[in-house]
Amino acid sequence: MVTAGCAGFGTSGEQPTQTETNASTTQPTEEQTTQSDTGQTTTQSDTDNGTSDGETRSAAASGRMAVVVDDERLDVSAASEANDTSSFWIEDAGATAEWQRTDEDVTLAEGLSKLGVNVTENGIEYEGTTYQDTENDTNVAVRVNGESVDADEYVLQQGDEVWVVAITHPLDQSVPGDHIDHDELHVHGHVNMTVDGENVNFSKPKYETPGHNQHFHFEGDSAPLWHAHSWSVTIEYGMSTLAGINVTEDSITYDNTTYERSDPGTSFTIEVNGESVDPSTYVLKDGDQVTIDVETENGTS
Structure with a gap:
């Protein structure tokens, strides 16, 4: 991490600040709902948003976004307020920020730049760091x-769920961290565990017990698809919530x-996306x- 006058984020868990709109702002006239592969729902509307010069801009596409930098979740809706004339902006949507864009193509890198997050060759830059x-x-x-x-190439599409995470170690955040509600943007991925050639069946009732843990669990016969309801859930913590398992x-x-x-x-091996990791420090990310x-020498492989 290269530091040059780094400034801190707002406290994790704070609610985003409601974006101010011009008096000429109109109410949504039409809504279209889409559902992502993870079962989460995103609403597209033709909401007109007032700009500083009295004109309006209409959202042709929208989705959800979370940005975590240096162990804190960025209040992206507040950062968006300074760019109320751009083709990309953030609206409040409860605890989750909703990105919106006009009918102009906007790459993810362009959208992030409106929030003060600049994409670099192998990472990101924020507030001088x-x-x-x-x-x-x-x-x-x-x-x-x-x-x-590739944020420089990817054009944001209707319903896209975006996670941008830059974490430094040791993690300056509690584990499992602040809880994210079920209907808010949270983290999903898959886990495959094999012991002496036998796949662990995470769809068994003892692993899918409803409500067994609010931060990490499987849902509704979806295993091995896991859900993490915090951005700071480690592999070690997540697996420890399952009966008879610890990693x-x-x-x-x-x-x-x-x-x-x-x-x-x-x-034994512990890998994420084909790379060896330390389960005590690796924080689960969307799609992992x-x-x-x-x-063992007595088992089969």
Whole structure:
């Protein structure tokens, strides 16, 4: 992380400030609802938003967005107020910020720049601090609908759910962190766990018990699709909420049997999107594919 006069964010969990509109603002006349692959609903409207010169702009596309930088969630709606004449802006939508754009094509990088977040070659820059994903203590992810994208090339489309995360370690945030309500923009991904060649079936009732944990869980026979209702849920925390399972850097427990990395004839891997991670520090991000594999000399592979 390269620092040059870094300023802090607002306190995590604060509600976004309502964007001020001109008196000539009109009310929505038509709404169209779409549903994303994660089951979340986004509403598109032709809302006219007043500008500083009295003109109006109409939203041709909209979606939801969350930006986390340096262990704090950015109040993007407040940052958007200074750009009330641009083709991209943020509207309040409860605890979730809703991005909107006119009928002009807007790339994700262009939209983020209106919020003071500038995309760099391997990361982002905000308020004089550059966060590079190539640095050992920094992790940067730019995802749309759970997929990594090139922000300079990607044009925002109706219903897009955007997560931009730049996290430095050690994490200056509690785990599992502030809870995000079910109907607000939260994090999803998949997990595959194998012990001696046998896939763990996370659709079993003991893993899908309704309400077993509000921050990490499977829902409605959707396993192995997991839901994380906070941006600061680690793999270690998430897996520890499941009955008989625990995952650390040095050991893995399954069905109340613990496998130590130091045990003779035992090996295991913990990966996210094909890369080895430390489960105690890695924060789950939208679209993450988690793989946990345990092999012993007495088992089968």
